[in-house]
Amino acid sequence: MRSLKLEEASFWYPATESPALRGVSLEVAQGEIVALVGALGAGASTLLLVAADLAPRVTGGRLAGSVARRDRSGIVLPTPWTQASGMAFTVWDEVAFGPANLGWPTHEIARQVDRALEQLELVPLAARDPTTLSGGELQRVIIAAILAMDPGLVLFDEPTAELDPDGARTLWRLIRLLAKQGKAILLATSALDALPDVADRVVWLEDGAVRAVGTPDLLADVTTCDSGLGTSVATVWRSSGLPGPYPLTVGHALQRWR
């Protein structure tokens, strides 16, 4: 079932004349992972803010076109420290802050918090003061806090930015698991090499508009490679002068090589 549908959505930030989004149409279904890629400033973060109902509601500005959401959404921003409540003395309380504000009964709050802490491998940190955490630890706490509110649509903006490679791998696995459990996932990332194993669909944004949509194979295309949006393996293949189609991953390269 469809979780999010944008039709011809355009968005202008306050006091700007050119739109940050131009006529974007996009659907995300439950259980689906859609990844937004593009150069900086292409509109991926803005699209997530619109999907989260933060733009224009919080940012100001003007939206044209339509945005329909079926589920409650949760967004993980690339700046986790701006998402901490600042009112919790322990990681457990920080994660409970959102569910508590939804007015849930205590036992349901506890159930969701415990589950989210487990999913993000944060149980050993549950009693820590959030202000003493490293950047990567805090990022995982914020993700747990969003998931504890059990959103049907989860929006991630550069979710692995602060994470070490191991932490990033764990998070990508979790995102796959969330989709399997039926959540709709829309994410923006510059970690292009992770996408072949994660995304069902890739949406290439350029100048606020959709330039191309496809499977992750899109990231091995000549045009994406030449725009700095190919996977590392595809890009190396292209620069070597070997003929296409280019392999997307090391596994594909190995098959091709044999």
Next chain:
Amino acid sequence: MIPALRLDGVSFCYDTIPALADLSFAIAPGERVALLGRNGAGKSTVVRLVAGLARPDEGTVWVGDWDTRDCVPEQLAWRVGSVFQHADQQLFAATVRDDVSFGPRALGVGKREVERRTDRALEDLDLTAHAGHHPYDLSPALRKLAALAGALALEPALLVLDEPTIGLDRALRARVTRALLDRAAGSVALLVITHDLTFAAETLERGVVLDRGTLACDEPLAGLLGDATRLEPLGLVPPPVAALSAALDLPGRPVRAADAARELARVARGRPGP
């Protein structure tokens, strides 16, 4: 030759939580070192110690022939340019140029020298066109480059950077690589904390890996980055180019994209080079 940086048996605790234990390593002028390890391994603590924002509980941090214990951060700025994580939020001047020139002005170098250093730093990161803009009119990614330009403008003997590529796309990461390689060619030592092993492979040459506050390994990145078995227990994963070279057994196992593409082409043509 005196190393640009030397940690000698350094230990440090946050209250009762140990962050570093008996850590020793040195960096020569012009050397490009990646400081790697899991979240919480103690990497950012090293930056704080080198910048003089914290003092070791035990051991000594030497910046050239200065014991940092005897120095205040302003003094260390003569030799160390540091950029902290989320530095894009630490700009304060009304224009990018004023922000970038703040360091050399504060050092008290002459006006013409301030101009020269500022121009060079802005040029190195392609920020000249933004020099007159307010920092907060720039995107967070360009603000991050502006913060880096501020450190370059100090023209220090040692640059210490904490996650310089977070939030940058491939084109901007390449800009940072180019600027850092250029400075290192001029004998500036680099100590760069990064989780971005693709960036590390392109920019740096030696990996110092921390594991729970201790030195887990210290060796050339070229061999280390392709070795999944050794990286795994350190919380690291081979970056795709290194993994590709290892999987295809490319000669020399290159870890940089350009080198891998060249080897790939050569092997594919069936004429192995000399």
